[in-house]
Amino acid sequence: MPMPPSPPLGEFARIERYFKPLAAGMPGALGLSDDAAVFEVPPGLQLVVTTDAMVAGRHFLADDPPAEIAAKLLRVNLSDLAAMGAQPYGYTLVTSLPRTCPESWLEGFVAGLAEDQARYGIGLLGGDSVSTEGPVTLAVTAFGLVPRGLALTRSGGQPGDLVLVSGSVGDAAAGLALLQGRLGSLGAEDDAFLINRLRRPEPRLSLGQAVRQQASAAVDISDGLVADLGHIAEASGCHAVIEAARLPLSPPLRRLVANDSVWLATALTGGDDYELVLTAPPARLAGLTALARTLGLALTPVGHLSEAAGSPVSVIGADGRPLALARTGWQHF
Amino acid sequence: MPMPPSPPLGEFARIERYFKPLAAGMPGALGLSDDAAVFEVPPGLQLVVTTDAMVAGRHFLADDPPAEIAAKLLRVNLSDLAAMGAQPYGYTLVTSLPRTCPESWLEGFVAGLAEDQARYGIGLLGGDSVSTEGPVTLAVTAFGLVPRGLALTRSGGQPGDLVLVSGSVGDAAAGLALLQGRLGSLGAEDDAFLINRLRRPEPRLSLGQAVRQQASAAVDISDGLVADLGHIAEASGCHAVIEAARLPLSPPLRRLVANDSVWLATALTGGDDYELVLTAPPARLAGLTALARTLGLALTPVGHLSEAAGSPVSVIGADGRPLALARTGWQHF
Numbered sequence: 122m123p124m125p126p127s128p129p130l131g132e133f134a135r136i137e138r139y140f141k142p143l144a145a146g147m148p149g150a151l152g153l154s155d156d157a158a159v160f161e162v163p164p165g166l167q168l169v170v171t172t173d174a175m176v177a178g179r180h181f182l183a184d185d186p187p188a189e190i191a192a193k194l195l196r197v198n199l200s201d202l203a204a205m206g207a208q209p210y211g212y213t214l215v216t217s218l219p220r221t222c223p224e225s226w227l228e229g230f231v232a233g234l235a236e237d238q239a240r241y242g243i244g245l246l247g248g249d250s251v252s253t254e255g256p257v258t259l260a261v262t263a264f265g266l267v268p269r270g271l272a273l274t275r276s277g278g279q280p281g282d283l284v285l286v287s288g289s290v291g292d293a294a295a296g297l298a299l300l301q302g303r304l305g306s307l308g309a310e311d312d313a314f315l316i317n318r319l320r321r322p323e324p325r326l327s328l329g330q331a332v333r334q335q336a337s338a339a340v341d342i343s344d345g346l347v348a349d350l351g352h353i354a355e356a357s358g359c360h361a362v363i364e365a366a367r368l369p370l371s372p373p374l375r376r377l378v379a380n381d382s383v384w385l386a387t388a389l390t391g392g393d394d395y396e397l398v399l400t401a402p403p404a405r406l407a408g409l410t411a412l413a414r415t416l417g418l419a420l421t422p423v424g425h426l427s428e429a430a431g432s433p434v435s436v437i438g439a440d441g442r443p444l445a446l447a448r449t450g451w452q453h454f
Numbered sequence: 455m456p457m458p459p460s461p462p463l464g465e466f467a468r469i470e471r472y473f474k475p476l477a478a479g480m481p482g483a484l485g486l487s488d489d490a491a492v493f494e495v496p497p498g499l500q501l502v503v504t505t506d507a508m509v510a511g512r513h514f515l516a517d518d519p520p521a522e523i524a525a526k527l528l529r530v531n532l533s534d535l536a537a538m539g540a541q542p543y544g545y546t547l548v549t550s551l552p553r554t555c556p557e558s559w560l561e562g563f564v565a566g567l568a569e570d571q572a573r574y575g576i577g578l579l580g581g582d583s584v585s586t587e588g589p590v591t592l593a594v595t596a597f598g599l600v601p602r603g604l605a606l607t608r609s610g611g612q613p614g615d616l617v618l619v620s621g622s623v624g625d626a627a628a629g630l631a632l633l634q635g636r637l638g639s640l641g642a643e644d645d646a647f648l649i650n651r652l653r654r655p656e657p658r659l660s661l662g663q664a665v666r667q668q669a670s671a672a673v674d675i676s677d678g679l680v681a682d683l684g685h686i687a688e689a690s691g692c693h694a695v696i697e698a699a700r701l702p703l704s705p706p707l708r709r710l711v712a713n714d715s716v717w718l719a720t721a722l723t724g725g726d727d728y729e730l731v732l733t734a735p736p737a738r739l740a741g742l743t744a745l746a747r748t749l750g751l752a753l754t755p756v757g758h759l760s761e762a763a764g765s766p767v768s769v770i771g772a773d774g775r776p777l778a779l780a781r782t783g784w785q786h787f
Contacts, residue, residue, distance in 0.1 A: 151607060154689050156534040156674060157504035157598070159605045162495040171490035172595065174548045174582045201489040213505045215548070215593045249507045255588010260548045262505065262595040265490070272492045274484060341489060356487050 132250050139231045140214075140245060147211055147244035158213070158246040162266065169265040169272060171201035177256035182300060187226045189320040190259070191233030196324050197343065198263035199241060200395040203329035204341040206273040207265030209241050214248040217258040241326070271333045278338040278357030282400040284424040285336075285409065287325050289371040290346050291384065292318035294391025304377075311373040318371075322395035327416050329397060335409055336399040345390040346423075347446060350398050351433035353426075357400070360430035365389065366439040369421040386446055389436060400426055465583050472564045473547075473578060480544055480577035491546070491579040495599065502598040502605060504534035510589035514653075515633060520559045522653040523592070524566030529657050530676065531596035532574055533728040536662035537674040539606040540598030542574050547581040550591040574659070604666045611671040611690030615733040617757040618742065620658050622704040623679050624717065625651035627724025637710075644706040651704075655728035660749050662730060668742055669732040678723040679756075680779060683731050684766035686759075690733070693763035698722065699772040702754040719779055722769060733759055 136153055144150035149160030162168050175197070177183040181190050195212065202209050214234075218227075238244055246264070296319030298304035299312055306312055329339065338357055340349045347363065354361040368388050370378060377384040399420070401409055406422060413420035424437075436444040469486055477483035482493030495501050508530070510516040514523050528545065535542050547567075551560075571577055579597070629652030631637035632645055639645055662672065671690055673682045680696065687694040701721050703711060710717040732753070734742055739755060746753035757770075769777040 151609075154609075154685070155607050156537040157502045157540070157605075159500050159502050159538065159600065161500050161602065164497060167492050167494050168501065169490045169492050170546060170579060170595075170597075172546045172548055172580055172582050174550060174584045174593075176550060176584050176586050178587065179585065204489040205492065207490070213503060213595055215505055215507045217507060217509060217550075217591050246503060247505055249505050249593070251507045251509050251512065251591075253509050253588055253591060254511065255586055255591070258550050258584070258586060258588070258591050260507075260582070260593050262503075262546055264503075267492065269494065272490075274488050276484075276487070352487070 135227070135250060139227055140248065143231065143234055143238060143245035147246055150244065150246045153247060160246070165269055166266045167269050167272065169202055169205045169207035169267050170262060171198055172260060172262040173198045173201065174258065174260035176258050183256065185320065187229035188233030188236065191230045192237050192321050194259050194261050195234065195237045196322050197395065198261045199324035199326060200322065200341040200343070202263055202265035203324045203326045204273065204339045204397060205265065205267060206271060206329045206333035206339070207267040208330055209243045209326065210264045210266055211244050211246040212261050212263045213246050215260040217251050217253040219254070219257065220252050222257070273329065273333055273336055273339040275338050275340050275353045275356035278353050278359050278400040278426045279402070280359055280426050280428050281402065282337050282426045283403050283406055283422045284350060284361055284363065284426065285399045285401065285420050286346065286369055286396055286423050287328055287413065287418055287420050288396040289369045289374065289419070290342065290394050290396060291374045291388030291391050292371050293322065293393035294387045295374055295377060295384070297393070307373055314371070315373055319393055322393065324395060325397045325418065328413060328418055331412050331416065332399060332409060335405050336401045338400045340398050342394045342396045342398060343392055345392045346398065347389050347434050347436065353398065353400060354433035357426065358429050359426040360428060361424060361426050361434045363389065363424040363434065363436045365436050365444055367421065367423045369419055390446055468560070468583060472560055473581065476564065476567055476571060476578035480579055483577065483579045486580060493579070498602055499599045500602050500605065502535055502538045502540035502600050503595065504531055505593060505595040506531045506534065507591065507593035509591050516589065518653065520562035521566030521569070524563045525570050525654050527592050527594055528567065528570045529655050530728065531594045532657035532659060533655065533674040533676070535596055535598035536657045536659045537606065537672045537730060538598065538600060539604060539662045539666035539672070540600040541663055542576045542659065543597045543599055544577050544579040545594050545596040546579050548593040549581070550584050550586040552587070552590065553585050555590070606662065606666055606669055606672040608671050608673050608686045608689035611686050611692050611733040611759050612735070613692055613759050613761050614735065615670050615759045616736050616739055616755045617683060617694055617696065617759065618732045618734065618753050619679065619702055619729055619756050620661055620746065620751055620753050621729040622702045622707065622752070623675065623727050623729060624707045624721030624724050625704050626655065626726035627720045628707055628710060628717070630726070640706055647704070648706055652726055655726065657728060658730045658751065661746060661751055664745050664749065665732060665742060668738050669734045671733045673731050675725070675727045675729045675731060677725045679731065680722050680767050680769065686731065686733060687766035690759065691762050692759040693761060694757060694759050694767045696722065696757040696767065696769045698769055698777055700754065700756045702752055723779055
């Protein structure tokens with residue numbers, strides 16, 4: 122391939138300085154000095170593998186702090202592991218960076234990775250670094266472990282199951298609206314809360330692992346509650362009904378909805394919350410909410426599954442009549 | 455995230471049409487309809503994981519046929535598995551495509567993936583599709599299996615070991631020179647041979663698996679023989695000596711070298727050949743070359759390892775004197 126002009130630091134020097142320390146705790150990473158990582162899956166466990174990419178200007182704002190970009194990159198992947206009920210183990214990373222990317226950006230990015238590695242008990246297993254004339258593009262493949270046969274999937278829902286949502290929804294979409302100036306300030310504290318929900322979503326790993334044998338299906342909310350619950354409905358061969366009045370809303374979002382009901386649609390369809398949507402038989406409701414409480418997390422019933430109908434999801438308004446939504450969620454592409 | 459304008463086909467429709475068929479033979483892929491893939495590593499085996507990305511204009515030419523881009527993308531990853539002695543199992547794929555990417559490109563790309571999946575007995579496990587304003591960027595994470603403790607690494611070389619190279623070197627660099635017009639035509643047959651070596655490198659999977667217990671170290675040639683052998687030398691705490699006169703050259707490359715010795719430097723430092731470099735004790739030479747012969751592959755001794763010295767690699771010319779090289783290989787970044 123054509124020899125590129127010398128970057129500030131060559132690929133190997135960058136690996137040495139920035140990425141090797143991230144692999145320090147992972148013997149299988151072979152110090153990032155080999156062609157591949159080698160590791161074992163302990164007996165009785167299955168490997169869970171997910172991959173998610175982010176592009177500057179589309180999945181994050183180009184001038185977002187690099188540590189927050191790193192946090193989001195890891196957490197959207199960990200959220201997929203959470204939805205499968207898996208315990209995270211490690212990840213590989215592909216960075217496509219403009220040649221002009223300053224070392225300070227990389228330092229912040231790596232610091233963000235290191236912080237979340239410690240937070241979630243994971244380490245770097247390998248990766249690749251390429252340069253691009255285009256926007257910063259980042260891809261993580263995350264690895265988790267789950268006891269054999271116990272992975273949560275999207276396909277186990279049954280008619281009659283309740284639909285439950287962890288935490289609150291719509292916050293990340295409001296945070297994005299704030300950052301993009303489509304929503305005026307709600308006061309420093311609310312603004313910070315909503316923007317933090319966008320930039321540092323909390324993958325519901327403990328919840329996913331705890332409900333493995335009680336939930337019938339699970340998905341994480343990346344594209345919006347309606348769209349992602351639609352995935353459960355389709356994979357399970359069911360129809361899902363959401364009662365909009367039961368949506369779990371944070372205090373700032375509740376105030377927004379009270380002022381303008383468009384925010385209710387945002388809570389239903391806004392992406393990037395990375396909460397879990399679970400389905401479970403009604404008999405398990407008390408146990409599940411109690412379990413979530415021990416994790417300090419709300420788990421709110423918002424609807425139920427019924428026999429398959431025309432559309433995967435319908436939404437019932439507070440007046441008991443169906444709500445029409447302009448869109449069901451983001452179509453990333 | 456901001457709602458992008460509608461692409462020709464939405465993400466889900468593209469997954470349905472193009473990517474689901476690639477996952478058909480992989481039960482762990484869950485039909486690409488879940489948050490993650492789930493699979494088991496059979497007892498006694500370890501998982502080998504590698505990831506390699508390619509950017510248009512840097513790792514391939516933007517107007518290369520998409521099936522050949524797909525082949526190269528898979529094969530550079532499989533080559534890393536070959537260097538570890540692993541048997542390939544499956545892969546995940548991240549595509550970052552401009553919104554203007556025509557369906558015909560995607561069709562050709564997927565056809566190339568399907569062809570190589572069949573050729574190498576692998577399947578798609580999962581992935582992500584994002585759009586970009588920048589060049590096409592593709593990343594594969596490939597998974598292989600190896601008996602516990604038998605993965606080949608870069609670090610097992612010993613002073614006195616021979617250095618062996620599979621196939622021939624320098625062909626891919628000459629193919630690139632042809633495509634870029636830096637080298638005039640050598641005749642249709644030679645041109646096709648060299649360009650095919652660039653676009654469809656053959657990962658030496660059978661060789662890697664066969665020599666697992668006989669080679670002391672291995673690496674694949676992606677950045678050039680000198681650079682990649684340097685990785686073995688450094689990881690093994692040795693110095694490597696290459697005798698340039700012993701380099702295995704294809705007939706077209708031999709003719710080029712006879713005309714202009716700059717092509718010898720190209721054979722030493724040109725990337726993208728994806729041959730294997732092995733080290734092994736001299737006593738194993740006969741067995742190893744016989745074994746390679748049963749695979750229809752040349753395995754040529756080109757030098758040896760000695761005690762660590764200043765530089766990781768030195769090259770001895772046909773006259774027995776050291777050759778100075780302008781560069782040791784590509785620094786991708």
